[in-house]
Amino acid sequence: MAAAGLPLPPGKMAAALLAWFDRHGRHDLPWQHPATPYRVWISEVMLQQTQVATVIPYYEAFIARFPSVEALAAAPLDEVLRHWAGLGYYARARNLHQAARQVVERHGGRFPDTLEALEALPGIGRSTAGAILAQAHGIRAPILDGNAKRVLARLAAVEGWSGTAAVQRRLWELAEACTPAARVRDYTQAIMDLGATVCTRSRPACADCPLGDGCRARAEGRQGELPASRPRRELPVRRTRLLLITDPEAGVLLERRPPTGIWGGLWSLPECGWDTDPTELVRARYHGEVRSWRPWPARVHTFTHFRLEFTPWQGAINRPSHWVLEPDRTLWYNVGLSEPPGLAAPVRALLEGMRN
DNA sequence: AAGCCGGGGTG
DNA sequence: CACCCAGGCTT
Numbered sequence A: 001m002a003a004a005g006l007p008l009p010p011g012k013m014a015a016a017l018l019a020w021f022d023r024h025g026r027h028d029l030p031w032q033h034p035a036t037p038y039r040v041w042i043s044e045v046m047l048q049q050t051q052v053a054t055v056i057p058y059y060e061a062f063i064a065r066f067p068s069v070e071a072l073a074a075a076p077l078d079e080v081l082r083h084w085a086g087l088g089y090y091a092r093a094r095n096l097h098q099a100a101r102q103v104v105e106r107h108g109g110r111f112p113d114t115l116e117a118l119e120a121l122p123g124i125g126r127s128t129a130g131a132i133l134a135q136a137h138g139i140r141a142p143i144l145d146g147n148a149k150r151v152l153a154r155l156a157a158v159e160g161w162s163g164t165a166a167v168q169r170r171l172w173e174l175a176e177a178c179t180p181a182a183r184v185r186d187y188t189q190a191i192m193d194l195g196a197t198v199c200t201r202s203r204p205a206c207a208d209c210p211l212g213d214g215c216r217a218r219a220e221g222r223q224g225e226l227p228a229s230r231p232r233r234e235l236p237v238r239r240t241r242l243l244l245i246t247d248p249e250a251g252v253l254l255e256r257r258p259p260t261g262i263w264g265g266l267w268s269l270p271e272c273g274w275d276t277d278p279t280e281l282v283r284a285r286y287h288g289e290v291r292s293w294r295p296w297p298a299r300v301h302t303f304t305h306f307r308l309e310f311t312p313w314q315g316a317i318n319r320p321s322h323w324v325l326e327p328d329r330t331l332w333y334n335v336g337l338s339e340p341p342g343l344a345a346p347v348r349a350l351l352e353g354m355r356n
Numbered sequence B: 001a002a003g004c005c006g007g008g009g010t011g
Numbered sequence C: 001c002a003c004c005c006a007g008g009c010t011t
Helices: A010-024 A037-046 A052-065 A069-074 A077-084 A091-107 A115-119 A126-137 A146-155 A165-178 A184-197 A278-286 A345-355
Strands: A237-247 A251-256 A292-295 A299-302 A307-316 A330-333
Touching (some): A010 A165, A037 A091, A037 A126, A052 A077, A069 A091, A126 A184, A146 A165, A237 A278, A237 A345, A299 A345, A307 A345
Parallel strands (some): A237 A307
Antiparallel strands (some): A237 A251, A299 A307
16 A cells, blocks of 8 residues: 555656646636736635636636735725625635735735745635645645545545544645645646546546546545535424324324325324323314323434424323214224325334334 | 535536 | 535634
């Protein structure tokens, strides 16, 4: 195994990537000519969480209005924000303005050329600082933007979501190991171009990839599952009770769900929220009496937009013949004897479990 | 570690 | 509609 878990030596990786870049990379982006620190900086900040095609027109207008860091520092913030309007993440514009003033006041208008000094400027984190060093100053420094993350995660088959500290650390390790000293400008552009045009999030064009032979994700056929996507945000939980009213002879009382809402039109158990007295509900709705209630262990069912946690609330009764049921809305179902009606899945599972 | 910022593109 | 994008800052 090559360094840092890469399936190929970093030198080979960089060489293959650079050869590909010469033929297929993007060489005509507005901020590449000339790639001054100021122009690279503006582009990098605009490109944070924003796609190239969206950025280009904003970039042209911004540079035309604020051609230098001095011009930007001297401009009123409102003017800067006006040129940012529509790009989103407006803190970027405020930070840009603030950083321009710091560069003029503390660095005499010269952009710093160390990671530490760059990261001290508002709106410049580790990746943006690395990009400025590499692309504007030609100094070897790794970047780790969304493109590089995707390429590296697939190349070395890095497990887990890049939002966690451990995966982040691992990816920075890989980025550090892969970044070459020679042609670091081109390499930095190359890994982003590869991620943007070949190693795309969905349907990557692996057949066109210069790293094809050395990619673990491809070798394992796991391009689709790497890098792991952000875990779905925890779904809101709704808790309720489902009344499991049973009679030895009649069976279980089922009730049809209203036509809209969850399980619309399906058969389920009567629902009784935690703020409702089940005994009163049964009296009011069925003119029935329940001798005793007994809770069962809660069960969980997941919908696309929320999680339902329901507690089966078993009620024993004496004389089901006295209950008044609306024919099309309520029925006694004898588990195992009659054909089951269209049941909500978790209810079917619950009743299925009762037979055993 | 998690939340937040945001308009736009994509399956 | 859900998810993601050339991330960084705050809590």
